[in-house]
Amino acid sequence: MKVALFSTKPYDRESFEAIDHSHEIDFFPRRLTEDSVHLARGYPAVCAFANDVLDAPVIHALREGGTEVLALRCAGCNHVDFDAVAETGLRVVHVPAYSPNAVAEHAVALMMAVNRxxxxxxxxxxxxxxxxxxxxxxxxxxxxxxxxxxxxIGAVFARILKQGFGAHVIAHDPFPNPSCKAMGVEYVSRDTLFEQADVISLHCPLTEESHHLVDSGAIGRMKPGVVIVNTSRGAVIDTAAVIDGLKSGRIGGLGIDVYEHEGPLYFEDRSDEILTDDLFARLLGFHNVVITGHQAFLTHEALEQIASQTLQNLTCIETGTACEREIIPTDEQAD
Structure with a gap:
């Protein structure tokens, strides 16, 4: 299958070229947006990353250009317009579990970097x-x-904190994980978690319900001095509210690998540019804030799995084999 891979970095190319496969991949350094989607014309498959723009105009342009498969080399799909996917018949595959350890361990690293x-x-x-x-x-x-x-990811993080650090771990999830229950993790309401936790780590997908889950109301219920860690999606946190929490001292520390307005910022060297994002600039001004640039996934093992699973997904689609990592748009996604 002929594939256009967008947002290519050197580590992407190395990991994909290291695997023996039959697909013809052209690597494009540019981020996939409405301005660059013309580069995908004539490619039956497009491989996109977390910060590529996959809104309705881009989805329609991909389909009109002959693209049949959108292969996400990331787990999250909140940036995909599934209304447009359903309208165009574009098939979408992703890599939902390339390395839970990589992200969970980075969350621990952020927690300790902030704490110490x-x-x-x-x-x-x-x-x-x-x-x-x-x-x-x-x-x-x-x-x-x-x-x-x-x-x-959340289960790995819970295991590290409970069994490795000896912390008391509580959790909130509408679908409790049996493995967490088996290790003694206590499931509580979201409000109870906010009120009792000394450290809060976010590992939930970005949905309509989780958007700005950490807002001013939630922060007001938290313990003074709480440490918040986010390696999920940036918009789970209301950045303006968190800044207020840091200024008041309610939040004692913040460790984030994601940022709700990261699209125009992350994955590029912008050291020679003027930072125009006032919220991000304000975050950088706090000595008790540690920020990494969406690198929680970035381990050699994870990169190998991302490339391997993405190529497997494309082979399944090309050969007509059922693909367990295909995302079938649901009514909720298409709303």
Whole structure:
């Protein structure tokens, strides 16, 4: 199958070219948008990433250009307009479980970087300042850690915190995970989690219900000094409300790998550009905020699985074999 792979980075090309396959892949560094969709004309398959634009105009343009398959090399599909998918008959596949460990372990890294103020301490040492004043963190053992979303990633995070750190783990999920229950994770209401947790880690998909799940009301119910970690989707957090929480001290620390307006920012070197996003600039001004640029997935093992599963998905579609990772638009997705 002839494939146009958008938003190509060197690690994408290396991982796809390392796998023996029969597909003809052309790599495009450009992000897929309405301005670049013309590059996909004549390609039966298009491979897109989390920050590519897959709204109705792009979906229709892809179909009109001859594209039959949209292969997402990511788990999330909140950026796909499924109304347009249903209208055009475009088939969509994704990679829902390429490496839960990679994302969960990065969430732990963010939690500890915020808690023990690693970036701030490192910056001090580089400047010859060896003072420890203001760098005190807390022991995680015995603390209450709240996990919102206990799918594959959330379950791994819960296991690490409970069995590795000795934390008391509570969780909220409309569909409790039996493996979490088996390890002693206590499921509670969302409000109870907000009220009791010393650390809150977000691992839920972005839906209409989870959009701005962490808003001013939720923050007002949280413990003073709570640490919030987000490696799911940026818009699960209301950034303006979180900034207010940081300013008031209600939020004691924030570790995020995703940002609700990251589309124009992430995955490119913008060090020579003026930052025009005022909310993001405000976040960067807090010493108790640690931000990474959507890299939680980025391990060698995960990249290998992303490429392998994406290519398997394309082979299934090409050969007419049932594909377990195909997304069939539901009425909810199409609403």
């Amino acid at each position: 103020q690693i970036p701030r301490a490192t910056a001090r040492v580089r400047m010859g300042n060896y003072s420890l004043h203001g760098l005190a963190g807390f022991d995680v053992v015995g603390k209450t850690v709240g996990v919102i979303g206990t799918g594959k």
